[in-house]
Amino acid sequence: MRKLALNDEILLKIEKPARYIGNEVNSVMKDKEKVDIRFAMCFPDVYEIGMSYLGIQILYDMFNKREDVWCERVYSPWTDLDKIMREQDIPLFALESQDAIKDFDFLGITLQYEMCYTNILQVLELAKIPLLAAERTQEHPLVIGGGPCSYNPEPIADFFDLFYMGEGEKVYDELFDLYKEYKNEGRSREDFLRRAASIPGIYVPSMYEVSYHEDGTLAAFTPRYEDVPAQVEKQVVMDLDHVTYPKAPVVPFIKATQDRVVLEIMRGCIRGCRFCQAGMIYRPTRQKDVESMKEYARAMLENTGYEEISLSSLSSSDYEQLPELVNYLIDLCSEKKVNISLPSLRIDAFSLDVMSKVQDVKKSSLTFAPEAGSQRMRDVINKGLTEEVILEGAGKAFEGGWNKVKLYFMLGLPTETEEDIKGIAHLSQKIAERYYEIPKTQRVGKCQITASTSFFVPKPFTPFQWAAMNTEEQFLEKAKTVKQEVRAQVNQKSIKYNYHEADVSVLEGLLARGDRRVAQTILAAYRNGALFDAWSETFRMDAWNQAITSTGTDMNFYVHRERDLNELFPWDFIKIGVTKDFLKREWENAKQGKVTSNCREKCSGCGAAKFGGGVCYEG
Amino acid sequence: MKVRVKFSKEGAMKFIGHLDIMRYFQKAIRRAGLNAAFSEGFSPHMLMSFAAPLGVGITSTGEYFDLELNGSMSSAELTDRLNAQMAEGMHVISVRKVPDGKASKAMALVAAADYTVTFYEGKAPAGEWEKQVEAFLNQEQILVWRKTKRSEGEKDIRPWIYKLEAAENALIMQLSTGSVHNLKPELVAEAFYKYLGQEPQPFAWQVHRGEIYADLGDENGRKLVTLESLGEIIE
Known part of the structure; x- marks a missing residue:
């Protein structure tokens, strides 16, 4: 039997010891003497969150298919264990072998949201790896980042040896082969990194020099050596039908946030909402073959024993074979007594019919994401959902027996006016009115409308990357306006309003839009005790405020100013296929309230067609 | 048919709590392809009941749960199929048929x-x-x-x-x-x-x-x- 890294005394003292013992069904054990590369795959948040993430399951399966690689997992120790590990000087370990991470060849860290950045430092520190890449030596693992936040890697560039830009299925083999070569020949870390920088999609921060203008904006971003490419190309898998996908994902013992089989049906989104980073960086939209999806659904259910299955994509309603797939799943799941958890589908006759078959109408709620309260604002953000469509969908649903509606909005969008803000309350009211149009005898009690707002963060590689972000005070003022307007509605008792924390959102803006200098702010915040910033129970704004002050970080410069059209951005060296010219055009269209067609209606020439497939070549 | 499963829980598995062990077995039973009986409704659940919850940190070589099955299968095959699905530290010792009815429920006994x-x-x-x-x-x-x-x-x-x-x-x-x-x-x-x-x-x-x-x-x-x-x- 495996020897655990933590003793019984510790494991019985901490919350949920199952987070740290490994041994889960479908986890992979190998003989460490028989592999060349040991890879620790990390999601820098607590186990239950990290285990819910599909990307790691894909790479874990893919890496372990190689005989010469053993990929294991590691997550952020929760605060209780964090304290014990520091007190007792226990090095961070991987779940499978329970061996110390510091002896691995690679530590891969997935970057899913900015608010996990201090957790990266926690993982490095507990693993006894120097926080700064510049201080690491031959004996330390290579720290590689990937995932959506690596599309602006600069604020955390100092902490990583490399980043992988794009979809992991593409060039990891090349990277591993190169690493083996370098290891066998006993060549230096620097040597390896320099050669790795030439692999398409691999970004090695230390191979680039950065200079700034007097006003603080970026002046130049240049490779240090001639053989290092000036630009890094996002990697995209064009043949999704033959790409590797885990038929037997790891099944946790404790309930993970996503505790079900997840079937990925599509990558990318045809919609082009102007605030959405995923909608741009994952272009072009590529659909997976429905027949293989059916096969995977069955195999994954049989190999995991999960009692629920869900579909994953950015917009499942745009998957053309959805009716065929869903009908198949309904049959399969009724045979296997498995629940289907439907992703947020566009509310129409088809989705309502499906939902009424797979869930208890009385208990479930409908979700709409109008994102903005007025049609004008929705045109600015290019969200193609109209009030008419929402009211029609809600009406049909109410007639079908539903009485709970969830609405998602954003506050602080570019060009936003008071009318747009109040529109959130007005739209909620209209939906409530639609409910009370149904004769009393045919409806079930009151309706419950929950309107939630998050605060808009302009993200890199979106048409809004030039936009200014609101201040915390502006956000809170706007939330107050919504609150008051909701209270002024006739059916206010049927409408509940929630809003996200404003201070965290502003920080997210700093971390999403920063440059290399922001690393010192993150480091200072971590030293001040910031950790698990994505959790409201552990988030400490004071630790961040102190760090911002002590490092002289200018929030106005990074977050609240509108950026010049000609400004060189820290992330401009990454080529995502979608061009900066297209983003500029879209920024102009936004300001004029001009809507852009979705990829299936009409190509807008975003640049993603250069990958040679997907929706760009449909029909 | 109601069967009684006797199992052991040792090693690192002692850190998995009772409710998670129930969920673990529900999944193992599905993976093993046993034809378990389910309750009705939108969220059907497996008809199973555990004898006596075991505290976290305690090991055991004598744990039990009862499970309602459709159709029939030999004790040997049921045991083998389940054991093919066990994580390290878990082992199915026996599977036997028990009489139906509340009085013979493992928990009540x-x-x-x-x-x-x-x-x-x-x-x-x-x-x-x-x-x-x-x-x-x-x-x-x-x-x-x-x-x-x-x-x-x-x-x-x-x-x-x-x-x-x-x-x-x-x-x-x-x-x-x-x-x-x-x-x-x-x-x-x-x-x-x-x-x-x-x-x-x-x-x-x-x-x-x-x-x-x-x-x-x-x-x-x-x-x-x-x-x-x-x-x-x-x-």
Whole structure:
């Protein structure tokens, strides 16, 4: 039997010891003497969150298919264990072998949201790896980042040896082969990194020099050596039908946030909402073959024993074979007594019919994401959902027996006016009115409308990357306006309003839009005790405020100013296929309230067609 | 058909709590391709019931749950299929057919259990404690401070200790278990320390459950039989 890294005394003292013992069904054990590369795959948040993430399951399966690689997992120790590990000087370990991470060849860290950045430092520190890449030596693992936040890697560039830009299925083999070569020949870390920088999609921060203008904006971003490419190309898998996908994902013992089989049906989104980073960086939209999806659904259910299955994509309603797939799943799941958890589908006759078959109408709620309260604002953000469509969908649903509606909005969008803000309350009211149009005898009690707002963060590689972000005070003022307007509605008792924390959102803006200098702010915040910033129970704004002050970080410069059209951005060296010219055009269209067609209606020439497939070549 | 599954839970699996073990078996049963019976409704659940929850940190070689199955399959095949799905530390010992009906439900039957409390190195009571076990047990009353859902106060646990013996670095006990009088082995060990005039060190022992029994006796006395023996092997 495996020897655990933590003793019984510790494991019985901490919350949920199952987070740290490994041994889960479908986890992979190998003989460490028989592999060349040991890879620790990390999601820098607590186990239950990290285990819910599909990307790691894909790479874990893919890496372990190689005989010469053993990929294991590691997550952020929760605060209780964090304290014990520091007190007792226990090095961070991987779940499978329970061996110390510091002896691995690679530590891969997935970057899913900015608010996990201090957790990266926690993982490095507990693993006894120097926080700064510049201080690491031959004996330390290579720290590689990937995932959506690596599309602006600069604020955390100092902490990583490399980043992988794009979809992991593409060039990891090349990277591993190169690493083996370098290891066998006993060549230096620097040597390896320099050669790795030439692999398409691999970004090695230390191979680039950065200079700034007097006003603080970026002046130049240049490779240090001639053989290092000036630009890094996002990697995209064009043949999704033959790409590797885990038929037997790891099944946790404790309930993970996503505790079900997840079937990925599509990558990318045809919609082009102007605030959405995923909608741009994952272009072009590529659909997976429905027949293989059916096969995977069955195999994954049989190999995991999960009692629920869900579909994953950015917009499942745009998957053309959805009716065929869903009908198949309904049959399969009724045979296997498995629940289907439907992703947020566009509310129409088809989705309502499906939902009424797979869930208890009385208990479930409908979700709409109008994102903005007025049609004008929705045109600015290019969200193609109209009030008419929402009211029609809600009406049909109410007639079908539903009485709970969830609405998602954003506050602080570019060009936003008071009318747009109040529109959130007005739209909620209209939906409530639609409910009370149904004769009393045919409806079930009151309706419950929950309107939630998050605060808009302009993200890199979106048409809004030039936009200014609101201040915390502006956000809170706007939330107050919504609150008051909701209270002024006739059916206010049927409408509940929630809003996200404003201070965290502003920080997210700093971390999403920063440059290399922001690393010192993150480091200072971590030293001040910031950790698990994505959790409201552990988030400490004071630790961040102190760090911002002590490092002289200018929030106005990074977050609240509108950026010049000609400004060189820290992330401009990454080529995502979608061009900066297209983003500029879209920024102009936004300001004029001009809507852009979705990829299936009409190509807008975003640049993603250069990958040679997907929706760009449909029909 | 209702079957009774006997299993062991050892190694790292002792850190998995009771509810998670239930979820673990539900998935294992699906993976094993057993034709389990389900409740009706939008969220059907497997018809299974566990005999007696095992606390986190305790190992066992005598755990039980009952499971409703459609169709039939031999004990050997059921056992093999389940064992092909077990994580390290979990093992299915037997699968036997048991009569239907509430009275024969594993949970309702539980009357007693065997435990071994093994002292970690250097953490056994001081002195020749082995020789004191008999005297400890010969007391008329063993009073301990006990907190239950209903009340708190001094309780006599002596009637619920069916057996207590010293072994090498360990105490072996048979205790009343189940919904009527559920006596925990830790409580007995603590009372023994107290009797010796000693205080146990933190994390002094590992508790292991060896078997769970039903009581077929009457007012004249107990007749403990293992839950397993109430089932019959399916050929």
